[in-house]
Amino acid sequence: MGDDNMRLNLKDITVSYDQQHNVFEHLNCTVQDGELVALLGPSGSGKTTILNLMAGLLTPTFGQVMFDDRNVTDQDVRTRNIGMVFQDFALYPHLSVLDNIAFPLKMAHVNKANRQKRARELAALVHIDNQLTKSPSELSGGQQQRAAIARALVKNPAVLLLDEPLSNLDAALRIELRDEIQRIQQTTGVTTVFVTHDQNDALRIADKIIVINEGRVQQVGPGTELYRHPRNLFVAQFIGTPSINAIPINEMVSEITASIPADILARAQTVGIRSESILLNPTDEPVLAKLAVTMKQQEQLGRETYTYMHYQNIDLISTAITETIKEPQSMPVYILARGSFLFDQNGLCIWAGDNHD
Numbered sequence: 001m002g003d004d005n006m007r008l009n010l011k012d013i014t015v016s017y018d019q020q021h022n023v024f025e026h027l028n029c030t031v032q033d034g035e036l037v038a039l040l041g042p043s044g045s046g047k048t049t050i051l052n053l054m055a056g057l058l059t060p061t062f063g064q065v066m067f068d069d070r071n072v073t074d075q076d077v078r079t080r081n082i083g084m085v086f087q088d089f090a091l092y093p094h095l096s097v098l099d100n101i102a103f104p105l106k107m108a109h110v111n112k113a114n115r116q117k118r119a120r121e122l123a124a125l126v127h128i129d130n131q132l133t134k135s136p137s138e139l140s141g142g143q144q145q146r147a148a149i150a151r152a153l154v155k156n157p158a159v160l161l162l163d164e165p166l167s168n169l170d171a172a173l174r175i176e177l178r179d180e181i182q183r184i185q186q187t188t189g190v191t192t193v194f195v196t197h198d199q200n201d202a203l204r205i206a207d208k209i210i211v212i213n214e215g216r217v218q219q220v221g222p223g224t225e226l227y228r229h230p231r232n233l234f235v236a237q238f239i240g241t242p243s244i245n246a247i248p249i250n251e252m253v254s255e256i257t258a259s260i261p262a263d264i265l266a267r268a269q270t271v272g273i274r275s276e277s278i279l280l281n282p283t284d285e286p287v288l289a290k291l292a293v294t295m296k297q298q299e300q301l302g303r304e305t306y307t308y309m310h311y312q313n314i315d316l317i318s319t320a321i322t323e324t325i326k327e328p329q330s331m332p333v334y335i336l337a338r339g340s341f342l343f344d345q346n347g348l349c350i351w352a353g354d355n356h357d
């Protein structure tokens with residue numbers, strides 16, 4: 001498996017559901033051969049639309065869908081050599097697990113012995129080989145989704161597409177299956193795209209994340225790159241827990257004049273500060289500003305302490321303060337340049353404090 005994988009390329013795509021309003025215009029994105037890629041964005045941002053374009057369930061008004069150098073724009077889902085998994089598992093209830101996995105081979109007229117052999121191989125790969133005679137209703141949600149993945153892989157597809165595969169699972173199963181998707185993808189090497197609205201799923205397993213909002217690709221890159229070098233305020237706010245602190249420039253301009261070139265400062269609209277960059281004590285690291293804040297409260301969340309404070313009536317959160325603070329109390333905090341950003345009126349990042357790494 002894995003020798004005949006595929007690079008997937010959406011080229012300058014425009015797509016509309018109603019012929020009037022375009023969900024995407026000039027959409028471009030590429031998934032490299034053998035990559036595990038997450039399509040990440042809020043509800044209604046266009047994730048499923050992109051997946052359906054890749055699958056051939058939706059035809060663009062303009063533009064091309066390329067598999068390697070082949071133009072598959074006019075090929076429908078049956079001829080694209082795609083494996084698909086949906087959020088609701090969608091196994092055939094009247095078939096055994098083995099027959100479910102083997103079903104696509106039956107449709108392709110593979111003889112019974114061969115399709116059962118192949119289905120057993122896939123069942124072993126996804127670790128449900130001891131459940132084969134059961135019906136889907138006898139499986140847990142996680143096992144059903146494993147069976148659905150095995151079925152999607154049974155014809156050795158060039159591309160595996162997963163639409164919110166984790167969303168109907170409880171928290172523990174979700175984490176387990178998410179790691180399994182990564183393991184299965186690494187074992188098979190199949191080019192894989194999965195849709196999620198949960199940044200943790202994407203950050204945890206994806207080689208690369210395509211962040212989408214309002215029908216536009218906002219940024220593409222590995223999770224750490226999106227976190228450290230967000231292209232715009234949307235990505236900065238969408239990636240990271242807790243969400244980045246955002247302060248209107250007017251509230252901070254005098255505090256940062258000394259640290260920021262005047263031409264950049266003139267264009268800045270919003271200051272973004274990661275929670276780990278608000279410190280109680282100065283350090284050797286470059287500091288963007290010293291702010292007078294009023295401490296509000298502290299909360300222990302797992303290993304992290306969230307310290308809530310007000311700066312000019314703006315709520316800020318720090319995860320870098322470990323000292324216990326008797327609230328409420330006014331005191332200075334130090335804002336590290338690393339983890340601080342400036343965004344212009346269009347939300348574009350025009351300055352980042354950690355360009356040194």
Ligand SMILES: Nc1ncnc2c1ncn2[C@@H]1O[C@H](COP(=O)(O)OP(=O)(O)OP(=O)(O)O)[C@@H](O)[C@H]1O
Pocket residue numbers: 017018023041042043044045046047048049050197
């Ligand atoms: N079948 C359809 N007919 C008309 N408009 C649609 C259809 N499917 C999606 N849309 C619209 O296209 C846009 C993108 O929807 P899409 O389902 O791709 O987003 P999504 O990111 O997958 O959302 P969700 O996370 O809620 O599934 C939305 O504005 C949606 O209302």
